[in-house]
Amino acid sequence: MWFMKSDSIVIIPTYNEKENIEKIIRRVFSYEKDFNILVVDDNSPDGTGTIVKSLMNEFSERLYILERTEKQGLGLAYIAGFKWSLQHSYEYIFEMDADFSHNPDDLIRLYNACALDGADAAVGSRYVTGVNVVNWPMKRVLLSYFASKYVRFITRMPLRDATAGFVCYKSKVLQALDLDAIQFKGYAFQIEMKFKIWDMKFSVVEVPIIFTDRKEGTSKMSGGIIKEAAFGVIKLKIQSWFKK
Numbered sequence: 001m002w003f004m005k006s007d008s009i010v011i012i013p014t015y016n017e018k019e020n021i022e023k024i025i026r027r028v029f030s031y032e033k034d035f036n037i038l039v040v041d042d043n044s045p046d047g048t049g050t051i052v053k054s055l056m057n058e059f060s061e062r063l064y065i066l067e068r069t070e071k072q073g074l075g076l077a078y079i080a081g082f083k084w085s086l087q088h089s090y091e092y093i094f095e096m097d098a099d100f101s102h103n104p105d106d107l108i109r110l111y112n113a114c115a116l117d118g119a120d121a122a123v124g125s126r127y128v129t130g131v132n133v134v135n136w137p138m139k140r141v142l143l144s145y146f147a148s149k150y151v152r153f154i155t156r157m158p159l160r161d162a163t164a165g166f167v168c169y170k171s172k173v174l175q176a177l178d179l180d181a182i183q184f185k186g187y188a189f190q191i192e193m194k195f196k197i198w199d200m201k202f203s204v205v206e207v208p209i210i211f212t213d214r215k216e217g218t219s220k221m222s223g224g225i226i227k228e229a230a231f232g233v234i235k236l237k238i239q240s241w242f243k244k
Contacts, residue, residue, distance in 0.1 A: 005061070006034040008092040008111060011081035014039055015071055016046045017098040025055055025063060027104045035107060036090070038064045039098075040081045042071040073185030074165075075192075082174050093174060095167045102166040106209050110168035113205050120173050121197055123159065124166030125206035135213035151191055157198050159206060162191050166209060173202050183235075199240055 010028055014021060021039070028035050037059075041049040052065045066084055068077070078095055085093045092111055096102045106124055113122035126132050127148055133141050144163065151162040167190075177196060184192050198204055 006036045007090065007115075008034070008094065009036045009038055009085050009088075009090040010094040010096050010107065011038050011040060011078060011085065012096055012098045013042070013074055013077035013081070014044055014048045014052075014098050015042045016044045017048045018044070018046045018051060020098050020100060021048050021051050022055060024098050024100060024104065025052070025059070028107065029059060029062060031104075031108065033108050033111065034062075035094075036062050036064070038066060038081050038084060040066045040068065040077040042068050042077060073189075074187075075182060075185040075189030078189065079179050079182060082169075082179055086171060086174060089171075091171050093169045093171060095165055095169075097165060101212055103209065103212070106166070106207070107168075109207050109209075110166070113207050114168050114170055117205070118203070119205040120170050120202035121194075121204045122168045123161060123164050123194065123204060123206045124209040124211075125159070125161035125164055126209065126211045127160040128206040129208040132208065132210045133213075134210060155191075155195050157195060159194060159198070159204065161206060162194050163187060165190050166211075167193075169197075173197050176200060176202075195240075 012021075012024065025037055025039075028037055039049075039052045041052065043049070049065060049067055052063070056063050056065065064084075066080055068080065082093060092114055094107065094110065096104070096107070102124060110122040110124060113119045127145060131141065131145060133144070147163055148159075148161050151157065152159065155162070177200075182189065182192055194204060
């Protein structure tokens with residue numbers, strides 16, 4: 001079956017997601033709204049990339065893969081995906097995890113916030129209407145929640161979930177950024193992206209979602225990623241003073 005090119009692409013970064021990748025792809029392609037998918041795989045030793053390539057015959061012109069030679073961090077994976085998506089003229093460019101912690105059903109709500117309601121970026125927020133997190137241990141809920149409060153305090157951004165990784169960007173936002181100048185690779189990448197576009201006066205809205213911890217596969221969170229975020233926020237704020 002031949003499909004017209006969608007205006008929307010969902011970037012899914014992967015490293016060892018063989019348990020989830022086919023299920024998330026089929027779920028995204030089950031919707032009436034036509035989303036394309038770009039998987040950015042960091043040479044997963046579990047064969048994630050092979051699974052994606054086997055599905056590309058079934059989903060021709062809708063599913064794509066960008067294979068990198070090694071694990072280089074979430075931020076660099078998304079930047080590679082952003083560049084690819086801009087080169088292929090997509091108007092709405094999404095970030096989404098492969099593990100179903102982000103419910104694909106919410107893609108259309110993020111899309112509508114930008115395409116219909118006029119936002120430049122829409123963030124799937126866990127904390128805009130309280131704490132909407134399922135199956136996380138309390139320690140991690142508190143870490144994430146107070147990390148977002150810390151980011152708001154330091155940066156003065158109005159966002160309640162600055163560390164969120166479920167986002168829709170209009171292409172003009174990513175085109176306005178110097179993607180090669182993005183400094184952070186891990187957890188802090190999400191904060192840096194939101195801070196820079198907010199600082200550039202783009203409109204960023206939060207769409208309430210329910211975040212559910214992964215059921216299969218292994219979390220990529222680490223102490224080093226958290227440390228990068230804690231100190232990175234201060235660095236971003238100080239740099240913004242000098243730029244002004």
